[in-house]
Amino acid sequence: MPREVKKRGRRQEHKERKAKTTDHHQRSTKRLKTDHTADNGNALEVSGDAGDDFIGFDIAQPEGAHELQEETQFHGLLEPQEQEYYANVNNKIVANDFESAEDRATFIEAVHRETEGKELKVASSQSCSRYLEKIIMLSTPEQLRRLFSKFLGNLSYLVQHRFGSHCCEMLFLQAAKHVEKEHNKNASTNDDLASMENLFLQAAEELEPNMGFLLTERFASHIVRVLFLILSGESLDDDIVKAMLASKKKEKLDAPASKESELPENRRAVPKSFRTSLDRLIRSGVSTLDTTYLRALATHPTGNPVLQLLIQLELSASGKIKLSDENSVFHKLLPDPELEEDSESAKFIAGLIYDPTGSHLVETLVKQMPGKQFKKLYKNVLKSRLRSMSKNDTASYVAIRILERLGKDDLAEAKELIVPGLPILVSRRRTGLIKVLIERCAIRGVDLQDVADVIRSEYTKDDIDFLSALLDFKRNGVQDKTQKKGSESEKSAKSAHKTDVHGSLLAQAILQTSDICNLVQDSLLAVDVSTLTAMCQDSASSRVVQTALSPTEFNIQFRRHFVPRFYDQIATLAQDLTGSYVSDALWSATDGLHFMKQRLARDLANNESQLRDSPFGRNVWKNWAMDIYSRRPGEWQALAKGQERDQPQGGPQQNAPTGEKQKSAIELARERHAQKKSHSTNRKRNPATGANAAISTNA
Known part of the structure; x- marks a missing residue:
C-alpha cells in the first residue's frame, strides 16, 4: 500500500508549526459576530490572551468615552x-x-x-x-x-x-x-x-x-x-x-527608605x-x-x-x-431590603457561602453591614445554616465572622448549634472556629462549661495528655531535641518535630479565659521538667508557656506552683533563642512572689559566664538587671518589688510604666545627681561644734 508523501527533516516540521500558529493567531484576533452585532452593529473584540475569566462589562460605554489604548502600544526598548x-x-x-x-x-x-x-x-x-x-x-x-x-x-x-x-x-x-x-x-x-x-x-x-x-x-x-x-x-x-x-x-521589593516617608497606620x-x-x-x-x-x-x-x-x-x-x-x-x-429566605438576594448569598471565591464577599458583608441589616441577614439566611457552615472548610470562615458580631443571646444559641459538631472540628484539627467561639463567649459572658467538656474528652480519649494532644507535641521529638543538642542530628530533630500553631493559639485562648483555663494549667503542671524545657525551646509551644506565666487576677495560685519548675532551668533557657523569651516572662510572672524572683536571679548569677558568652543570655542578663543585682543588691530588691517607678539600665521592659517612654541610663544618672544635689542644698544644717565651729567662725 503506497505511503503518504512527506518531506523529511526538522525544518519542514518547524515551518508547519509556524504556519499553524500564525493561522490560530489570526483567527483569535478576528471580531466575533454575535446576536448583539446583528442588532446594533457593534462588534465585541476579544483578544487572544483575554482568558476565560474575562467579563466584558463595558457593553454600553457613556458618551465621551474614548477607546482603550491597545496593549500593542510600543514605546521602544532600552539599549x-x-x-x-x-x-x-x-x-x-x-x-x-x-x-x-x-x-x-x-x-x-x-x-x-x-x-x-x-x-x-x-x-x-x-x-x-x-x-x-x-x-x-x-x-x-x-x-x-x-x-x-x-x-x-x-x-x-x-x-x-x-x-x-x-x-x-x-x-x-x-x-x-x-x-x-x-x-x-x-x-x-x-x-x-x-x-x-x-x-x-x-x-x-x-x-x-x-x-x-x-x-x-x-x-x-x-x-x-x-x-x-x-x-x-x-x-x-x-x-x-x-x-x-x-x-x-506579588514580589516584595525592599529599599532603604527614609523614616520620613513611612506611612502612618491610622486613617x-x-x-x-x-x-x-x-x-x-x-x-x-x-x-x-x-x-x-x-x-x-x-x-x-x-x-x-x-x-x-x-x-x-x-x-x-x-x-x-x-x-x-x-x-x-x-x-x-x-435589591431586596428585607432579605426574606425565598428572595433572590437570600439565594444569592446562600450560594456564595460555600464558594471559595464568593465566601470572601460574604465575610465583608457580615463585617460591614449595619446592625439592622445584619440581623435580617442572620435571622433569614445564616442562622439555619450555621451548623453546617461550621463543619465546612470554606464556610467556616464566614461562621467566624458571624460569631464576632452576635450579641449575648444570639451567641448562646449559636453555641448550642456548634457544640455537637466540635468533635468533627477537633478530629480535623481545625481549631480556628473553636478559638473564636471561646473568645467571644468569654467577652459576652456566655457559659463555656459544655465547650470545655467536649474539648477535654476529645483530646484525652486516647489516654494522651491534654496539652500534648492539643499541641501535637511528640515525646520522641522532644528527647531527640534535648539529648542531641549540639550534634549534627539537631537540625534533623527540629525538622522532624513541629508543634501545631493552631493548637497553640487555641491553648492561649483557653488560658486567657478564667472559666476554663484550668484545662491547660493542669496539663502544664503535669508535664515533667525535661518536656517543659523542650516546649519552652519550641516557637509555638513556648508562646503557650509565656501566656501561662502572664500575671492575671485568676492565675496567682497557678503561678505559685508553676514557677518553681523553672528552678535550675532558667539559665539553660536564657541561652536559647526561643527560650530566652520565657526567661524574660518569668520576671513579670514572679510579681508578688518575691522569694521566687530572688531564687531565679541567683540561678542566673551562678551562670554568669555562660550567659555573657551567649547573645540571648546577655539580653536576659540585661532584662533581669543582673548588673544591679551584683553591685547594688538593695536597689535591685526595690526594683524587684516594684517600689521604684523609674527603671534603671537593664531593668526588664515588662516593668516599665504603661504609656511612658523608657529612660536611658544617662537620663537616670542625671536625675539621681540632681536629686542628691537638691537634697544637699536644701537640708537644714545644725549648728557646728568643736573644730568645725572654729573653722566656720574663721571663715
Whole structure:
C-alpha cells in the first residue's frame, strides 16, 4: 500500500508549526459576530490572551468615552548600555553603601535626570521596571510629581501593562504619603509642577471613561483598587486591606527608605475633592451594570476583591444613606431590603457561602453591614445554616465572622448549634472556629462549661495528655531535641518535630479565659521538667508557656506552683533563642512572689559566664538587671518589688510604666545627681561644734 508523501527533516516540521500558529493567531484576533452585532452593529473584540475569566462589562460605554489604548502600544526598548546602567543603579541601592542621606539623595536625583524622556520605556521593561520601583521608593515629593506628570496621558496603557502596572501602583502608594502634607501647607513647593492632589484627580479623570473594563482587567484591577483606597482616605497598612490590593504571589521589593516617608497606620486626611472623584469613579464603573452583571463579579477571581472594596468603602463612608440609594453597589447587589429566605438576594448569598471565591464577599458583608441589616441577614439566611457552615472548610470562615458580631443571646444559641459538631472540628484539627467561639463567649459572658467538656474528652480519649494532644507535641521529638543538642542530628530533630500553631493559639485562648483555663494549667503542671524545657525551646509551644506565666487576677495560685519548675532551668533557657523569651516572662510572672524572683536571679548569677558568652543570655542578663543585682543588691530588691517607678539600665521592659517612654541610663544618672544635689542644698544644717565651729567662725 503506497505511503503518504512527506518531506523529511526538522525544518519542514518547524515551518508547519509556524504556519499553524500564525493561522490560530489570526483567527483569535478576528471580531466575533454575535446576536448583539446583528442588532446594533457593534462588534465585541476579544483578544487572544483575554482568558476565560474575562467579563466584558463595558457593553454600553457613556458618551465621551474614548477607546482603550491597545496593549500593542510600543514605546521602544532600552539599549544594552541603558539596561546595564539601571542594573548598576539597583546594585548600588541594594548595597546601600552611601556615605550619608544627602549622598543617596544626590544619587537618586542623578538617576532621575538620566531617566528623563525614557520613563515609559523603563516602566515597560521586564527587568528595569523593578529597578524603577525601588527608585520611586527613594524619591522625593518633587521627583514623584515629575514622574507622575510623565505617566499622565499614558495611564490607560500603563495600568494594563504587565510591568508598567507595578510601577503605577508603587508611584500611587508613595505619592499618597505626601498628599496630606501638601494639603496642610496649601501650596506646592514648585510652581511648575502640579500638586499631588491635582495629579491624582487628573489620573482619576483619565481612567474614568474606561473604569467598567478596568475593574476586571488582569493587571489594571490592582491599580484601580489602590486608587480607590487613596481617594477614600482609608489606611493602606491594614493587613485586610493589603490582601485586597494584591495577591500573595506579588514580589516584595525592599529599599532603604527614609523614616520620613513611612506611612502612618491610622486613617489619612485627604481633600474633599478626593471623595467626589471617588464617587464619580465608582459610578462610572457600575452605572451601566445591572444586578446580574454585578453579581457575576462575586465569583470572578479578579472582580471579587474589587467588589469587596467597593462594598467596604460604600458602607464605611456613607452607611445608611447608601443603603437607600438605588444606584449604590449594595442596593444593586442586594435589591431586596428585607432579605426574606425565598428572595433572590437570600439565594444569592446562600450560594456564595460555600464558594471559595464568593465566601470572601460574604465575610465583608457580615463585617460591614449595619446592625439592622445584619440581623435580617442572620435571622433569614445564616442562622439555619450555621451548623453546617461550621463543619465546612470554606464556610467556616464566614461562621467566624458571624460569631464576632452576635450579641449575648444570639451567641448562646449559636453555641448550642456548634457544640455537637466540635468533635468533627477537633478530629480535623481545625481549631480556628473553636478559638473564636471561646473568645467571644468569654467577652459576652456566655457559659463555656459544655465547650470545655467536649474539648477535654476529645483530646484525652486516647489516654494522651491534654496539652500534648492539643499541641501535637511528640515525646520522641522532644528527647531527640534535648539529648542531641549540639550534634549534627539537631537540625534533623527540629525538622522532624513541629508543634501545631493552631493548637497553640487555641491553648492561649483557653488560658486567657478564667472559666476554663484550668484545662491547660493542669496539663502544664503535669508535664515533667525535661518536656517543659523542650516546649519552652519550641516557637509555638513556648508562646503557650509565656501566656501561662502572664500575671492575671485568676492565675496567682497557678503561678505559685508553676514557677518553681523553672528552678535550675532558667539559665539553660536564657541561652536559647526561643527560650530566652520565657526567661524574660518569668520576671513579670514572679510579681508578688518575691522569694521566687530572688531564687531565679541567683540561678542566673551562678551562670554568669555562660550567659555573657551567649547573645540571648546577655539580653536576659540585661532584662533581669543582673548588673544591679551584683553591685547594688538593695536597689535591685526595690526594683524587684516594684517600689521604684523609674527603671534603671537593664531593668526588664515588662516593668516599665504603661504609656511612658523608657529612660536611658544617662537620663537616670542625671536625675539621681540632681536629686542628691537638691537634697544637699536644701537640708537644714545644725549648728557646728568643736573644730568645725572654729573653722566656720574663721571663715
